[in-house]
Amino acid sequence: MTIQWNEEAQRLSDLCIDLRRQLHRHPELSSHEEQTVALIDQFLQAQGIRTQIVEHGGVLGWIEGGKPGRTVMLRADIDALPIQEEKTNGGGLQKACVSEIPGVQHACGHDGHTAMLLTAAKLLQTHREALEGTVLLCFERGEEATMNIYHIMKTLDKAGIKPDSVFGLHVSPHTPAGTLQIQAGPLMAGMFSFHVRLQGRGGHGSRPDLCVNPIDCYAAIGQALNALRMRTVSPFEPLTISTGLVQSGTKSNILPDTCVFKGTVRFYNREAGLAFQAKLRHVVEHIAEAYDCTASFDKLNAPGFPLNNDADYAKTAAEVCGEMLGKEAVIQAEPWMGTDSFPLYLQRMPGVYAFLGMRNEEKGIIADVHTSRHDLDESVLWKGAAAHAACAEAFLKQARPQTWKPNPLDLDTLFEQAGYLFPEGRD
Structure with a gap:
């Protein structure tokens, strides 16, 4: 210098x-x-x-x-x-x-x-x-x-x-x-976002058996996604997943038609990010199917650098x-x-x-x-x-x-x- x-x-x-x-x-x-x-x-x-x-x-x-x-x-x-x-x-x-x-x-x-x-x-x-x-x-x-x-x-x-x-x-x-x-x-970190819309069938809270509650579906998906990181990513690879928005329902005794949730995944290894994204999509779609809901991705961008x-x-x-x-x-x-x-x-x-x-x-x-x-x-x-x-x-x-x-x-x-x-x- x-x-x-x-x-x-x-x-x-x-x-x-x-x-x-x-x-x-x-x-x-x-x-x-x-x-x-x-x-x-x-x-x-x-x-x-x-x-x-x-x-x-x-x-x-x-x-x-x-x-x-x-x-x-x-x-x-x-x-x-x-x-x-x-x-x-x-x-x-x-x-x-x-x-x-x-x-x-x-x-x-x-x-x-x-x-x-x-x-x-x-x-x-x-x-x-x-x-x-x-x-x-x-x-x-x-x-x-x-x-x-x-x-x-x-x-x-x-x-x-x-x-x-x-x-x-x-x-x-x-x-x-x-x-x-x-x-x-x-x-x-690199990052990708996910914005998911779960479509169910609403109705009155007194007869949940006649409805398809997307909130129940989200609860199962949320738990599965939190566990997914431990099951699919090496403990030596930093990767975080967080859901920052969940929107559904208007009243305690009305079961809604839809539930929307949004979050991000962050990582230092882009290949790990790509693999995790594929697993995330698989989990969301298959749990939604198991709960008789339809899952659509309003946003699921490719992992950034x-x-x-x-x-x-x-x-x-x-x-x-x-x-x-x-x-x-x-x-x-x-x-x-x-x-x-x-x-x-x-x-x-x-x-x-x-x-x-x-x-x-x-x-x-x-x-x-x-x-x-x-x-x-x-x-x-x-x-x-x-x-x-x-x-x-x-x-x-x-x-x-x-x-x-x-x-x-x-x-x-x-x-x-x-x-x-x-x-x-x-x-």
Whole structure:
């Protein structure tokens, strides 16, 4: 590492915090990030960075190094969630800033992600003459809901742009503030959803023998699915199944016609996910038949890709961040069973996704993501900006591992086989 990214990033801490607060006060939902895109584009152009607004996709920016070389992509997601924010955080303390948009909140840290990458962009542009290659900045719309990553990847494909590697950061409420969780292999899960409709035959509660109660059918299915994981998946393979919604009936003495239940399955091994999905369908359909119900799947998407960090790039990222911030700042921890769109980039290029710890009990910053009390420790955001810059510099100097192979599928087939819904504006 030739540039003291940590010292320079720390000097820009106030800028990073100000950017985060601007974004946090004015959050926008997936596919509606118009003001956010404008802010990003204007900031990058003010630094002299060439930009491209990708329709439906987000913003791309190019930092051309002083010497020719490889291309590394740095990615941040920019959308918010439909949550009414609380003014206090998980510890009951006042937040530094709160959303001014009713019912919309940056509850997953995307405001922090964007602010860190914008700050890193300023740093990298300042030192562009020292860089060996090109840094491609990627600000992605719709990560939470609408999969606008498709438009980013389609734009890159059409332009023949093939980054050699990619780096991204996500805030974590589970690890100590200021630490960087960087590790090879699984970091986030793949997932598929199931939405099932059971059709029975309703009637009066006094004569259940004359009815086909779909609630009874669901009770049997629910119990069977919970046991299915233990019977079909190795105990050494992480896989979770959860049902988050069950809807049926209107009154205690009326047996309903239908019962709807919805849930998710998450895993680190996609082959295990595929096998479990086939078993799930078999269990649902055959138990429904045994209870004289009809089961139909309103949704059963193909299993998505787990997030697996490349071992060589993870080693590099850990080394440069440890050298910059201290070895104690780089940790390994349990992977997260949450999901992200980032694994789609990893189908085309090797790279690393890392977590920047936010948990600070003294400041009350303990609430999980996707909750109304979620908060960020703004004092450590500069470390994320420094990590982006340092990893970009290091990755530009590192060739792809010879053992790494891209997914050979074309983009549309990749999305279809992984069960992703195509977003608005697909060609």
